[in-house]
Amino acid sequence: MTAEKTGVWFLGARGSVATTATVGALALRARLIDPIGCVTELPPLRSPALPGWSDLVLGGHDLDTTPLPKKADALAAAGVLPARVATAVADELSAVEEELRPLPHAATQSQLVEAIEADLRSFRQRHSVERLVVVNVATTEPVPSWLPEHDDPSRLLHDPLPPSALAAYAAFRAGASYVDFTPSTGARLPALDALAHRVGVPYAGHDGKTGETLVKSVLAPMFALRALRVHSWSGLNLLGGGDGANLADPGANAAKVASKQRVLQDSLGYAPQGTSRIDYVPELGDFKTAWDLISFSGFMGTAMRMEFTWHGCDSALAAPLVLDLARITAAAHRAGRVGPLPELGFFFKDPLGDGPSDLSSQWDRLVTFVGTL
Amino acid sequence: MTAEKTGVWFLGARGSVATTATVGALALRARLIDPIGCVTELPPLRSPALPGWSDLVLGGHDLDTTPLPKKADALAAAGVLPARVATAVADELSAVEEELRPLPHAATQSQLVEAIEADLRSFRQRHSVERLVVVNVATTEPVPSWLPEHDDPSRLLHDPLPPSALAAYAAFRAGASYVDFTPSTGARLPALDALAHRVGVPYAGHDGKTGETLVKSVLAPMFALRALRVHSWSGLNLLGGGDGANLADPGANAAKVASKQRVLQDSLGYAPQGTSRIDYVPELGDFKTAWDLISFSGFMGTAMRMEFTWHGCDSALAAPLVLDLARITAAAHRAGRVGPLPELGFFFKDPLGDGPSDLSSQWDRLVTFVGTL
Amino acid sequence: MTAEKTGVWFLGARGSVATTATVGALALRARLIDPIGCVTELPPLRSPALPGWSDLVLGGHDLDTTPLPKKADALAAAGVLPARVATAVADELSAVEEELRPLPHAATQSQLVEAIEADLRSFRQRHSVERLVVVNVATTEPVPSWLPEHDDPSRLLHDPLPPSALAAYAAFRAGASYVDFTPSTGARLPALDALAHRVGVPYAGHDGKTGETLVKSVLAPMFALRALRVHSWSGLNLLGGGDGANLADPGANAAKVASKQRVLQDSLGYAPQGTSRIDYVPELGDFKTAWDLISFSGFMGTAMRMEFTWHGCDSALAAPLVLDLARITAAAHRAGRVGPLPELGFFFKDPLGDGPSDLSSQWDRLVTFVGTL
Amino acid sequence: MTAEKTGVWFLGARGSVATTATVGALALRARLIDPIGCVTELPPLRSPALPGWSDLVLGGHDLDTTPLPKKADALAAAGVLPARVATAVADELSAVEEELRPLPHAATQSQLVEAIEADLRSFRQRHSVERLVVVNVATTEPVPSWLPEHDDPSRLLHDPLPPSALAAYAAFRAGASYVDFTPSTGARLPALDALAHRVGVPYAGHDGKTGETLVKSVLAPMFALRALRVHSWSGLNLLGGGDGANLADPGANAAKVASKQRVLQDSLGYAPQGTSRIDYVPELGDFKTAWDLISFSGFMGTAMRMEFTWHGCDSALAAPLVLDLARITAAAHRAGRVGPLPELGFFFKDPLGDGPSDLSSQWDRLVTFVGTL
Ligand SMILES: NC(=O)c1ccc[n+]([C@@H]2O[C@H](COP(=O)([O-])OP(=O)(O)OC[C@H]3O[C@@H](n4cnc5c(N)ncnc54)[C@H](O)[C@@H]3O)[C@@H](O)[C@H]2O)c1
Numbered sequence A, B, C, D: 001m002t003a004e005k006t007g008v009w010f011l012g013a014r015g016s017v018a019t020t021a022t023v024g025a026l027a028l029r030a031r032l033i034d035p036i037g038c039v040t041e042l043p044p045l046r047s048p049a050l051p052g053w054s055d056l057v058l059g060g061h062d063l064d065t066t067p068l069p070k071k072a073d074a075l076a077a078a079g080v081l082p083a084r085v086a087t088a089v090a091d092e093l094s095a096v097e098e099e100l101r102p103l104p105h106a107a108t109q110s111q112l113v114e115a116i117e118a119d120l121r122s123f124r125q126r127h128s129v130e131r132l133v134v135v136n137v138a139t140t141e142p143v144p145s146w147l148p149e150h151d152d153p154s155r156l157l158h159d160p161l162p163p164s165a166l167a168a169y170a171a172f173r174a175g176a177s178y179v180d181f182t183p184s185t186g187a188r189l190p191a192l193d194a195l196a197h198r199v200g201v202p203y204a205g206h207d208g209k210t211g212e213t214l215v216k217s218v219l220a221p222m223f224a225l226r227a228l229r230v231h232s233w234s235g236l237n238l239l240g241g242g243d244g245a246n247l248a249d250p251g252a253n254a255a256k257v258a259s260k261q262r263v264l265q266d267s268l269g270y271a272p273q274g275t276s277r278i279d280y281v282p283e284l285g286d287f288k289t290a291w292d293l294i295s296f297s298g299f300m301g302t303a304m305r306m307e308f309t310w311h312g313c314d315s316a317l318a319a320p321l322v323l324d325l326a327r328i329t330a331a332a333h334r335a336g337r338v339g340p341l342p343e344l345g346f347f348f349k350d351p352l353g354d355g356p357s358d359l360s361s362q363w364d365r366l367v368t369f370v371g372t373l
């Protein structure tokens, strides 16, 4: 696969996750950093089927116009990435800046889809990219009030669709695969699934699992495997940053909170009391603090408790996974996989399909999957 | 297996774990409680090969002479088990009391082994017990300064051995299997292993995994599977109760702390900085609080942290596992398994053999194992 | 003061706080317990001016009809108070039960006030009570949409008033002082204040300070005295129990959350980011867990953090303070104090008047005040 | 006091605390930063009696030879202070570098004291310094096995003394006041006290209160004022950095742990169970994490718990206090105060004299004291 180029097109290319992923991909290519956080570099997942760091070509859309180097400096100042690395890849970063496009404006949905598709095709051609992956790391959308339930792609645009679905539509029409790292709608519509199958491209999602839910995906199985009864599981997520600002919006917040609860029911077989809340605290910046309290009982009902605090940098957790997803999805595309990729549940809070919800089984499934590519 | 009786002989039969296990076994037999914490009651482990709750006959040794019913009342007052349950099984508990024996005194090691063996054989005969499991839940011994390394059972008693090894010796001579729920030496001597093979009995251990280490066995793999780099992992365990009092002794403390660290090296492939401490705080009684701080880094080295607090009742966590172990080991014995049972790593901090250290893989292995019985 | 009787009339007499206070008062009178949690028993507050435990006569109103002894048993089962103590004071508790009255029903507000007043007067007469304190420990009311702002008692009942204000009105008319341990309106109306002055009785409030806010009242001053800058202070309170069930109601929740934030602004001189949330988790029962995260900076802006978890039994914290308040308010009444008692800010989240908000200064003020009685 | 210069001579001038204090003092003089963490800038302590930031002249001794600017860069890289500020004061920092001296070597204790005294006198003369404060922020010394108990300065050097005492001796002989921010011996010898009185200089100490103990000094009084009974208070301090490395030494660790426990006994009137531990974890660098668990009971003995985690940057907490202490001690010297200054207990874990141990009373005492200068 040496000569082949793989394109990675970020929706939300100037956001924290995409910028961190971009700086990191450039640094990995230049061998400036160890691949901490990149699971595709762990021995069980290392595979010649995956495109190499040097084979990735980056581009993307955003509404915002802040130049990437400026965004990278801001992330360095906020402690998300080392200033030293941002400086070392400054030239390459400016080159990626040239590949970013403003999200097109258009009078109708059809024209918007066409304009996005045109940007994708032009990017592919410009760089002789063999395969293209569109990765959604744009702002989380509110839960839409209406979505089409039919499987007829030709009728898709008759009614208003959320931007993430329009982007998936454009991606499929351009022959690109699609990864949704957000809880937005994306490709999760029967008609888009039909289109992906017709075009012959895979897609993956939803909502990257990087903090509280990641921890839940190992702790909830622990309680289940030990036959302990979990009575309540309550959480509070405090975060600033762009994602936090957006989640202060009740609609987007609801989308997120729903993805966060699924793992408990799936792992335990019942839903304990309690909810997981998200609060926007600008002062906390790009670092998120989550606190969870779990009340449970043991033999003969004896009451016990566990609590944990997670203090993580969301973008530094998400960015390497975004690159992992791009590599694996491109390889799946090349290997002829079409439609949803439930084998990638390891990466997501709310995975497509009916796979296991515990991290360890998800890992086993992922290893098997990558082995077949 | 309906008609067959399985004997369970506790070393430390009047301790908190054994008393809780005894009350619980009687309550399960009488269908007074749900089997919370009993993993052998989870669907994947439920098996006709395991002795039923009504087929277990309980007995044991202890140095102490506090009557079981009085010990059960104290545990109820301390919140370890419900007074209601202790009252409901009072008659059966008095019956078990009749089966407890003082740990024999003897002038020499040989005589002590013979006296223990005699108690075990008499118990088997008295109850027409088909198979007997000796379960060590006695006080943790200090790390011994000297242990025999040869594999010749006939030379075993030439030099001083710790009590747990003498008990394993007696168990094997009486044709009983042996489970060590403590970090003490137990059957872990080449000559005892040779004897177990010669006699044809299995044995299992070491050191029940019920709190901080249980959590480590799912969190450490999480960091490993996500390619996150763990820099330090420090812990403090605060506990009162009999076990706590004993662990205030530096020798016993050292034995315990060593078992607690193994999982990190095994899961991560390297040993992060930090240690796990145990402090005795009598006021905390039978509830243990463990606090752990984990510092780690993500993409490009960004520093993050996680901490957790575990507030568990050790005896209520240990007791059902002790019963699970007795059931599984008896079934393994019946199925002709001989020597160490590394497939039981799920239960232990410091398992025999070279199995996986993450809880999920240990679970898979256990399920497979029980399926073969 | 030996011969004088002091009446304590609980609004919400069958609730958790009142029942715990009642059992405790009877146990103190019988010298069955140490006065843990009773600040009036600390040397600087011990005063012959305060009525003794044996001089208190208890009674009250409630909507509920569960007998006090039954409520006490439930609290014992939930671990709020020792079963042993409830049993020891069973007879005295049944005697108090005889003094409880259903909250009167009436066609109009005037008639309701008269009926309450009649119950109070009858209680005073029945027991030759010298001074009566009405203590509101009833369910927190939603924040009322409308409240009278004038100071004319004669016009008070022209428009609908919340029950706590009607009760304060009745108390004043009966010559009783009034303590509000809840965030409800109570005596906080200009016309009620005018009435208290006319009648010559004192009143105190609002909202007992027993958990998260208590901790805030010492930590916020610590940051202030050290010139550290607090950027955010976020909290989550998880609680079950009757109070928790009521706080699941958004109106009552809002009343409570507002009282909780005042201390930060007062201590720091500015309002840091973040809010304090309350979530109802029935499984947690009468124990409340609060978690707070404080982000702050030191010299040259270096970012730091503190977090705390408070796991307290609300009723066991509130009940002794309720008794302290009754003793002090009765003594203040006797000493001729009239109108609001801002000197009791030590006890409250949202104290009347403009006193200091740090616990230590509130203590100094309280000691001085009790010294003048 | 405008024209007068005040000298501040750091023992351990190249350490983290001293370097942070130096950078900060230069930044305050240049008005580059707000005085966060400087309590002498809070309105109740602002006083014309204190030397202004521009009147401070800095110098010091150290064993180490790393240049101050290099140390400042390392602290900036570690996140202790902002690189921007270090860069802005680079020239002034190099000027201070010129004032640092290697700790003299000498064949005898007398000669060492003379050499130190000579450095101090030369510094005073070089800068026409009116008053000089020697501030000990050197490495904590092990608890000495032997210390003189007599009050005769002339016999002081007959036997071996710890370096901190020799430095205090030299300071007094040079007419300088002395502040000990460490738990080392310093001026705490009867003969040194006699000398301070004879020479007419004040001294202060011991052991800056910046983290866990600071929090204890407000939480322990909270429990006391509420008549709650504290059963156990256990803590673990995890720290890297130079101070952490030194505290890995059992002798120094013991000195520190002892200072940390005093506040509980003093505030509560009894010593709860539990200890406070210090562990060295190099990876944690200059940030310290302390976790404390407090078990307590309320009314009728109901068991409750509190825990807190403090994640602070020690040097950023200590440095402004060190400057505050220098300013206040110089002003006290000028105002004719002689001998120990127990009024400065606000700053210390283990204050000289018999003052109050709660932070709030210590603050009141400090405000009164500064008002008299
Ligand atoms: N970081 C994590 O750990 C994590 C985990 C799961 C999901 N996510 C999701 O990833 C997304 C990105 O997070 P972030 O922290 O980078 O947020 P961010 O706010 O920093 O970046 C989002 C970017 O998307 C752009 N954008 C908005 N609408 C767009 C559109 N329609 N088309 C193209 N660009 C658009 C915005 O201008 C912004 O630059 C969010 O939806 C977040 O919820 C992140």
Ligand SMILES: NC(=O)c1ccc[n+]([C@@H]2O[C@H](COP(=O)([O-])OP(=O)(O)OC[C@H]3O[C@@H](n4cnc5c(N)ncnc54)[C@H](O)[C@@H]3O)[C@@H](O)[C@H]2O)c1
Binding pocket: B011, B012, B013, B014, B015, B016, B017, B018, B061, B062, B063, B064, B103, B136, B137, B138, B139, B140, B141, B163, B181, B182, B183, B207, B208, B209, B210, B211, B241, B242, B243, B246, B314, B315, B317, B318
């Ligand atoms: N509870 C847990 O979660 C857990 C987990 C892992 C290991 N363990 C181990 O289980 C053991 C029991 O714990 P516990 O809390 O019941 O302790 P415990 O102190 O309550 O009981 C120990 C009992 O062993 C008796 N004993 C001491 N030496 C003996 C001997 N040589 N032969 C027979 N009896 C002897 C003692 O008299 C006592 O009754 C300890 O070794 C503990 O370390 C417990």
Ligand SMILES: NC(=O)c1ccc[n+]([C@@H]2O[C@H](COP(=O)([O-])OP(=O)(O)OC[C@H]3O[C@@H](n4cnc5c(N)ncnc54)[C@H](O)[C@@H]3O)[C@@H](O)[C@H]2O)c1
Binding pocket: C011, C012, C013, C014, C015, C016, C017, C018, C061, C062, C063, C064, C103, C136, C137, C138, C139, C140, C141, C163, C181, C182, C183, C207, C208, C209, C210, C241, C242, C243, C246, C314, C315, C317, C318
């Ligand atoms: N426990 C604490 O730490 C604490 C602290 C601050 C404030 N409070 C307040 O104290 C009050 C009591 O708390 P609780 O835990 O006992 O609650 P609870 O629900 O157990 O008891 C409240 C009682 O009030 C009764 N009631 C309702 N409306 C009434 C009315 N109009 N007149 C008379 N009785 C009425 C209810 O029937 C119930 O028995 C609540 O308002 C709570 O917010 C408690």
Ligand SMILES: NC(=O)c1ccc[n+]([C@@H]2O[C@H](COP(=O)([O-])OP(=O)(O)OC[C@H]3O[C@@H](n4cnc5c(N)ncnc54)[C@H](O)[C@@H]3O)[C@@H](O)[C@H]2O)c1
Binding pocket: D011, D012, D013, D014, D015, D016, D017, D018, D061, D062, D063, D064, D103, D136, D137, D138, D139, D140, D141, D163, D181, D182, D183, D207, D208, D209, D210, D241, D242, D243, D246, D314, D315, D317, D318
């Ligand atoms: N930072 C805090 O919050 C805090 C709080 C209380 C006490 N302290 C104490 O302050 C002191 C300094 O802490 P730090 O973090 O700067 O430590 P550090 O290790 O960074 O610096 C100590 C400096 O002292 C020097 N030194 C050692 N012995 C000396 C001697 N005899 N004379 C002169 N210099 C000597 C060392 O070379 C080093 O440069 C320690 O004793 C620490 O325990 C610090």
Ligand code: NA
Binding pocket: A308, A309, B307, B308, B309, C307, D309
């Ligand atoms: Na915590």
Ligand code: NA
Binding pocket: A307, B309, C308, C309, D307, D308, D309
């Ligand atoms: Na905590």
